[in-house]
Amino acid sequence: MNKRIYIETYGCQMNVVDSEIIFSIMAKEGYERVGAMDEADIILANTCSVRDNAEQRIWGRVEEFRKCKERNPEVIVGIVGCMAERLKDKLILTGKVDLVAGPDTYRTLPEMVKEITPDKPGINVLLSREETYADIIPVRTDKNGVSAFISIMRGCNNVCSYCVVPYTRGAERSRDPHSILAEARDVFSKGYKEVTLLGQNVDSYLWDEGDGEKMDFPGLLAAVAGIDPSLRVRFATNHPKDISDSLLETMAAHDNICKHIHLPVQSGSDRLLEKMRRRYSREWYMERVRKIREILPGCGITTDVIAGFCSETEEDHQATLSLFREAAFDYAYMFCYSERPGTLASRKYPDDVPPEVKTRRLNEIIDLQNQLSLESNRRDIGKVFEVLVEGPSRKNPEELRGRAGSDKMCVFPGEGHKAGEYVNVEITSCTSATLLGRIAE
Ligand code: SAH
C-alpha cells in the first residue's frame, strides 16, 4: 500500500506553495496526499515564525499530532518551514518531533524520512543561495481549480529591524523566468484562470540570462500576462521603496493584470519607519500611493501595519491613523508588534509598549480601517466589475463569490454560472468586507 503524507500549512502564501512542493517531492517517492492526520504515515506542520502567537499555535498542533503517534508509533511527526529554520535542533531537543526541515531543504526530505528511526530524528536546516525549486511542479492544493500561486523568488535581502523572515528564508534569489512561464502555461492549460506571482519583495525580481539580457519584474509580469488574455495575473508583495513607475505602466498596459497592489506601510511615523529600517519616509509612501491612483485609477491598495513597535508614542500612533485616512486603504492586515529573537530590534530596542497599549492602538487602527473599507466599498455601488467566480458563497450556497480585479470579494446570485467563469457584476450594496451585487445586463 502507498505511504501517506498529511501537511498542515500556516503562515503566508509562500508556505502554501512550499507545501505543494513537498507533496510533489514526496509523490515521486510514492507518498499519497491525505486530508486527515490519522490516515497519515508522515504528519508535517509547515510553520510560520513571523509573530510569537503564530508559533504558539503550532505547539498546540504538535500535541495533537503526538496523539496519532501514540496510536501508531511508526508515524513521523515533523516541523518544516520558518519555525524549523528559526529553532533548529531546539525543536529536536523537545523530544516532540522526529523531523525538522528548513525551507531550502525539501529535496532532502525523502532521504531524511528513510533514515529516521524512533530514537534517531532527522534534521536539515541549511539555507541555500540558489534553491528555487524551479524544476518542481507543485501538486496544487487549492480547492476550486481557479487560482494558483507561483513562487517567483525566495528569501529576502531587506533588514526590516522587526522581521524574522530574512533569518528563516535566507538571502533573496530569483527563479528562472522560463520555468515560471512554463508553470503559468501549465496551470492555464489545466483550466486555471488566475495566477498570483509570489515573493517577499517582487520589485527586486531580477534574472540575468547571461547574454547581457536581464528580466526584471515588470518584464516578467508582462510575459506572464501575455500567455492568454483570459488568464488573470496578480502578485505580492511590493516594497514601497522599490515599487517603480515602470511596474505601474506595465499594469496599465495589460487588462488581465489585476489592478491591486499590496503595499505594506508598517507605520505612519517617520521616526518609527527609520527605526524599522524600512528605508522610505511617509512622504515617499504617500507619493507612491498618489502615483498608483494617477496611473491606475480604481486600483485596490491594501497594506500591513504594526501597532506598538518599540518606543512608539501616542503621537507616532496618531501619525499611523492619519496616514490610513490619507491613503484610504481598501483593506489592511493589522498586527501588534511581537518581538522576534535574533532580529535587530530585539537586540537594540526594548519592547517597551505595554501589551494593553498595543492592543488599544491596534483596535483603533482596526476600527478606522473598517470604516475606510466600508467607505471604499460604498464608492463602488453602481459600478460594474468583471468578477472571476471562485465558487459558492460561504454563507449562502445559492449565491456565488469571486473577486473583482481590485481584490474585493463580490457575492451575487449565480444564475447558473460556475467556478472559473468571468461574469460582469453590478454592485448594489455592501458590507465593510464584501461587495454585494447582481449579474449585469
Ligand atoms: N515581505 C513582506 C512581509 C512579510 S511578513 C513585506 O515586506 O511586505 C508580513 C507582515 O507581518 C509584515 O508586513 C508585517 O506587517 C508583519 N510583521 C512582520 N514581523 C512582525 C513582528 N515582529 N511583529 C508584528 N508583525 C510583524
Ligand code: SF4
Ligand atoms: Fe521582512 Fe522587511 Fe523582508 Fe518584508 S521586506 S520579509 S518585512 S525583512
Ligand code: F3S
Ligand atoms: Fe511566511 Fe511566516 Fe515564514 S509569514 S515567510 S511563513 S515567517
